[in-house]
Each structure stands twice: as C-alpha cells, then as structure tokens.
Amino acid sequence: EVQILETGGGLVKPGGSLRLSCATSGFNFNDYFMNWVRQAPGKGLEWIAQIKNKNYNYATYYAESLEGRVTISRDDSKSSVYLQLSSLRAEDTAIYYCTRSPYYGYNYPHYFDYWGQGVMVTVSS
Amino acid sequence: NIVMTQSPKSMSRSVGDRVTMNCKASQNVYNYIVWYQQKPGQSPKLLIYYASNRYNGVPDRFTGSGYGTDFTLTINSVQAEDAAFYYCQRLYNSPYTFGPGTKLELK
Numbered sequence: 001e002v003q004i005l006e007t008g009g010g011l012v013k014p015g016g017s018l019r020l021s022c023a024t025s026g027f028n029f030n031d032y033f034m035n036w037v038r039q040a041p042g043k044g045l046e047w048i049a050q051i052k053n054k055n056y057n058y059a060t061y062y063a064e065s066l067e068g069r070v071t072i073s074r075d076d077s078k079s080s081v082y083l084q085l086s087s088l089r090a091e092d093t094a095i096y097y098c099t100r101s102p103y104y105g106y107n108y109p110h111y112f113d114y115w116g117q118g119v120m121v122t123v124s125s
Numbered sequence: 126n127i128v129m130t131q132s133p134k135s136m137s138r139s140v141g142d143r144v145t146m147n148c149k150a151s152q153n154v155y156n157y158i159v160w161y162q163q164k165p166g167q168s169p170k171l172l173i174y175y176a177s178n179r180y181n182g183v184p185d186r187f188t189g190s191g192y193g194t195d196f197t198l199t200i201n202s203v204q205a206e207d208a209a210f211y212y213c214q215r216l217y218n219s220p221y222t223f224g225p226g227t228k229l230e231l232k
Contacts, residue, residue, distance in 0.1 A: 035221070037169075045161075045169065045212055045223040061219035064126070097168060108217045111159045113180070115168035 002026040002114045006098045009119035012088055020083040020119060022098030029079035030054060033101040033109050036072060036083045038094040039118070048072075048096075051081060056107065088123045095120050127152045127215055129224035137230040144200040146227040148213030151194070157217035158196045160189055163226075164209045172211075173198065205231050 008020040022034070033056075036048040049072040052059045060072050071084040081098060095118040101109030128151040138144050148158065156176040161169040171180045173189035176196055186201045200207055208231045213224040 037223075044210075044226045045163075045214075047214070047221040047223060050219065050221070063220050108157075109221070111171055111174040111180070111216065112161075112169075112214075113171050115170075117168055 002100075004098050004100065004114055004116035006096060006116045006119035009096065009121045011122045011124060013125050014089060014123055016088050016123070017084070017086040018088065018121060020085070020096055020098075020121070022081045022083075022116060024079045024081075024098075024100070027100070027114075029074075030076050031102075033103055034072075034074060034081040035099045035101055035109070035112060036081075037097045037099055037112070037115075038092075039097070040091070040094040043094075046094075049083060050101070050109070052103075085121070088121075090123050093121060093123050126220055127154060127222060129213060129215055129222050131211075131213060131224035131227050133227060134225070135228035135230065137232055138203055139232045140203060140205055142203050144203045144207075144229060146198050146211055146229070148191075148196040148198070148224050149194055150196075150215060153193050154215045154217070156192050157215055158189070158191065159214045159216055160187075160198050161212045161214065162207075162209045163212065169212065200229075203229070203231065207231070 003025045035050045050061045051072045074081045097118045098116045099112040130149045158176045160173040163169040177189045188199045210226045212226045
C-alpha cells in the first residue's frame with residue numbers, strides 16, 4: 001500500500017525557517033518524481049516544487065513565487081523528500097502536501113497520483 | 126507562464142443532473158491536463174489525466190474532454206458524494222499550474 005506522510009509543520013514566526021519531511025513507503029521511490037503542493041486556508045491548490053529522480057540528475061523546479069526561499073531535496077535511501085522553507089511570511093500559511101508523479105520513462109510527470117494528508121504550517125508572530 | 130482559469134466558480138445541482146465544468150489554458154497545453162477532486166478536509170484525488178483518461182477506480186460517470194486550450198469535466202448523473210471542489214492542472218513542463226477550482230454543491 002502506498003503511504004505518504006508529511007511531518008515538520010507547526011507555528012513559525014515571520015522571517016523564520018522550517019524543514020518539512022515526507023516519508024514514503026509501498027512503492028519504489030527511486031522510480032518517481034516528487035512534488036510539494038500547498039493550499040492556503042480556504043484557497044485553491046498551488047504547486048510549489050518538484051524534484052526528479054536519479055535518471056534526470058535530481059533536477060529541481062520551483063514556482064516563481066517562491067523561488068529563492070524554497071529548496072526541495074530527496075534521500076532515496078530513506079524514500080523521503082524534503083522542503084526547506086525560509087524567510088517565511090504570513091502568506092506562506094497553508095497545508096503543505098507531498099505528492100508523487102510517475103513519469104513512465106518520459107521526461108515529464110504524467111499526473112500526481114498519491115498525496116499525503118498534508119501538514120499545516122502557520123506563520124504568525 | 127500559462128494561466129489556468131476555471132468556470133463556473135461554483136454551481137449547485139440536484140442529484141441525477143448532468144454537470145459540466147470548464148478549464149481554460151492561456152496557451153496551448155495540448156492534452157496535458159489533469160483533473161482532481163477535493164472534498165473538505167481531504168487531500169485531492171486524481172480523476173482524469175491526459176484530458177480524457179479516467180484514473181483507476183474513478184466511476185465512469187466522470188468524463189474529461191478537450192484539447193489545446195479548452196477542457197471540460199462532465200459528471201453524468203451526479204451523486205451526492207460528488208459534492209467537492211474540482212481542480213484542473215497543466216502538466217508536461219514546469220510550472221505545473223492549477224486552476225482556481227470549481228465548487229460543486231448538491232441541492
């Protein structure tokens with residue numbers, strides 16, 4: 001059974017930093033691209049970041065709105081992906097979801113098929 | 126960057142109705158469109174990929190169509206459990222932008 005579990009959320013002061021973790025199991029992690037998507041309270045979905053796998057040299061991609069403040073990384077030995085957030089602002093308050101993307105040998109994700117339950121990040125003084 | 130829009134923003138329908146919602150891309154995205162369903166308090170669920178392919182286990186009352194810039198999600202004979210937000214997303218290359226969503230309420 002595919003499992004995706006995000007941890008590391010919580011309350012952080014403006015200007016602070018946070019590292020979110022996403023532990024996965026039940027599938028061959030090495031064969032998937034991984035993503036972070038967030039959802040502010042009462043708002044829609046916002047794609048934040050993607051990291052491809054070893055076949056694509058762990059290439060990373062970021063939403064322009066967050067570039068420079070966010071870093072995605074992965075540890076294939078732990079089947080885990082991480083999101084480092086810095087210079088946090090009130091507008092970064094959101095549920096952060098970790099999702100996987102199969103790519104079936106192509107250089108792009110086909111869809112986001114499994115999602116974690118999300119972790120809440122609240123930025124407030 | 127390609128901008129995704131969805132219409133209507135919300136709709137209210139009765140059980141058994143045929144529901145149609147739209148997703149529009151500001152540039153040609155070919156068929157690299159995915160649809161998700163999200164119910165309150167839950168993570169999004171994949172419904173449709175490559176604009177018209179139903180994902181595993183998705184009821185056949187859900188149908189996707191379209192190509193290029195205009196896409197449609199149709200729910201035939203909508204059920205009470207279909208009340209949710211529906212989001213389209215463009216894939217293929219970054220950024221993998223989501224549309225703002227359509228809220229479907231059941232009367």
